[in-house]
Amino acid sequence: MVKMDKDEQKPHAIFVGYPLQGHVIPAVHLAIKLASKGFTITFVNTDAIHHKTSEARLDSSAAAADDDDIFAGARKAGLDIRYRTVADGLPLDFDRSVNHDQFMASLLHVFSAHVEVLVGKIIKSEEPPVTCLIADTFFVWPSMIAKKFGLLYVSFWTEPALVFNLYYHIHLLRSNSHFACQDKRKDTIDYIPGVASIEPTDLTSYLQDTDTTTVCHQIICKSFEEARGADFVLCNTVQELEPNTISALQLEKPFYAVGPIFPTKSFVATSLWSESDCTQWLNTKPHGSVLYVSFGSYAHVSKEEIVEIAKGLQLSKANIVWVLRPDIVVSNEGDPLPDGFREEMGERGLIVQWCRQMEVLKHPAVGGFLTHCGWNSILETISCGVPLLCFPLLTDQFTNRKLVVDDWRIGMDLCRRKNQVTKDEVADKINRLMSGKDGEKYREEIKRLRKTLENAMAVGGSSGRNLDRFIVELMERTAAASHQSKEVRI
Structure with missing residues (x-):
């Protein structure tokens, strides 16, 4: 554990999280973890994220007197975390999820100036002096701003190291005709350092796209040019989960696996929606009988897919907790569920708009998770020992699915190609996951991975050691830069 001398200047990090739910949560809790190790943190949210978080707290009657500062409780607990917000370039009531491209364009072209x-x-007004800028890897400006103000740049990657590695070597995918060319190769990719092999269908959705001129592709390419200029990379993964990939990246730059970054304190609100408490309903269900269903905080599902999944859930034998966001389907047709679904499910089903996912996954009644394969969800379900049924929708989720199904063998595909989902397959896969021999096999494997995560998070575990090593090296670099600066002035 790193201990700072009384005379030693505290490191002060400006921390900017990417304005999406799946990025904000680990960013907030990494900020808390660093503050607990002696950092001063100035955490920067967008006005829009702050507004949605505040609304969610009010809706759930959880708002405190200091509802304009999500870290007020953290400061009361003795942590030096300041809080600032900044505009992302769009009005507060702009629907960023539905108008994804405009939102991304604003982050690309406007946000950096703010x-x-x-x-x-x-930097001018706050003490102690700012040491470094910690920013989500997907931003396109951090190294530029860090250089302008003489700060070290720490890139924070919220997805698996495998995905970082693929983007970091996008030039190899391009030169080998697996990306951004008319006649893309479909054979196995075996030339990425630290990756024995990967199929083109297991690349992230953006690396599979034929149109690579979109705003999201511009962001990815520019952000990984920036990542090459990072002084350090912190990754929300575990060394023992991805050893070869991480070792290869460590040859490129200081790369630290410091995950899984879970909420360790309850005094910071991070949810963009009001959270339902499912505990009372779960308490009425037998051990391992409930399938938890959630497709995350941002991606959309078609009405046809929702209908097939709903019918499959009806046909299955499982009890269901289904997180169904109001905007899960981009449609003006009202309720996306089939007529009579809620009534026919009766006591077998609980449908909520949002919930405390970790609390649900930890409950002994939960025996499986039908998931979009978001990285936070995968880490959380491993830590709770719940096997997965994979239904990836976009971005890193296809690559995450490969890790779950092919590499770690802790879950199965719902359908390898998303657009072929059928109610019969949904029901069959659920029954196999929840009560068949497949489910038993996955539960055994996930117990092993759960132990791996527990060991990494324990005192003296790999993630704690990596975070301490990062802090030592950051402080050494800061001290060296300060010494050089004094010499120049003399």
């Missing part, structure tokens, strides 16, 4: 102004103000 961040740059704010960083300048923080």
Whole structure:
């Protein structure tokens, strides 16, 4: 454990999280973890994320007197975390999920100017002096702003190391005609350092796209140019889960696996929706009888897919907790569920708009998770020992599915190709996962991975050691830079 001398200057990090639910949660809790190790943190949210978080707290009657500052409780607990917000370039009531491309374009072209102004103000007005800028890897500006203000740049990657590695070597995919060319190769990819082999269908959705001129592709390419200029990379993964990939990346730059980054304190609100408490309903169900269903915080599912999944859930033998966001289907047709579904499920089903996912997954009644394969969800379900039924929708989720199904063997595909989902397959796969021999096999494997996560998070575990090593090296770099600066002034 890193201990700072009383005379030693505290490191002060400006921390900017990417304005999506799946990125904000680990960013907030990494900030708490660093503050608990002696950092001063100035955490920067967008106005829109802050607004949605505040609304969710009000809706759930969880708002405190200091509802304009999500870290007020953290400071009361003795942590030095300041809180600032900045505009992302769009009105608060703009629907960023439905208008994804406009949102991404604003982050690409406008947001950086607002961040740059704010960083300048923080550096001029706050003590202790700012040491480094920690920013989500998907931002396209961090190394530029860090250089302008003489800060070290720490890139925070919220997805598995495998996905970082694929994007980091996008030039190899391009030069080998597996990306951004008219006649893309479909054979196995075996030339990425640290990756024995991967199929093109297991690449992220953006690396599989034929149109690579979109705003999201511009962001990915520019952000990984920026990542090459990072002084350090912190990754929300575990060394023992991805040893070869991480070892290869460590040859490129200081890369630290510091995950899984889970909420360790309850005094910071991070949810963008009001959270339902499912405990009372779960308490009425037999051990391992409930399938938890959630497709995450951002991706959309077609009405046809929702209908087939719903019919499959009806046909299965499982009890169901289904998180169904109001905007899960981009449609004006009202309820996306089939007529009579809620009534026919009766006591077998609980449908909520959002919930405390970890609390649900930890409950002994839960025996399986039908998931979009978001990385936070995968880490959480491993830590709770619940096997997965995989239904990836976009971005890193296809690559995450490969890790779950092919590499770790802790779950199965719902359907390898998303657009072929049928009610009969849904019912069959659920029954096999929940009560068949497949489910038993996956539960045994996930017990092993759960132990791996527990060991990594334990005192002296790999993730704690990696975080401590990062802090030592950051402070050494800061001290060296300060010494050089004094020599120049002399």
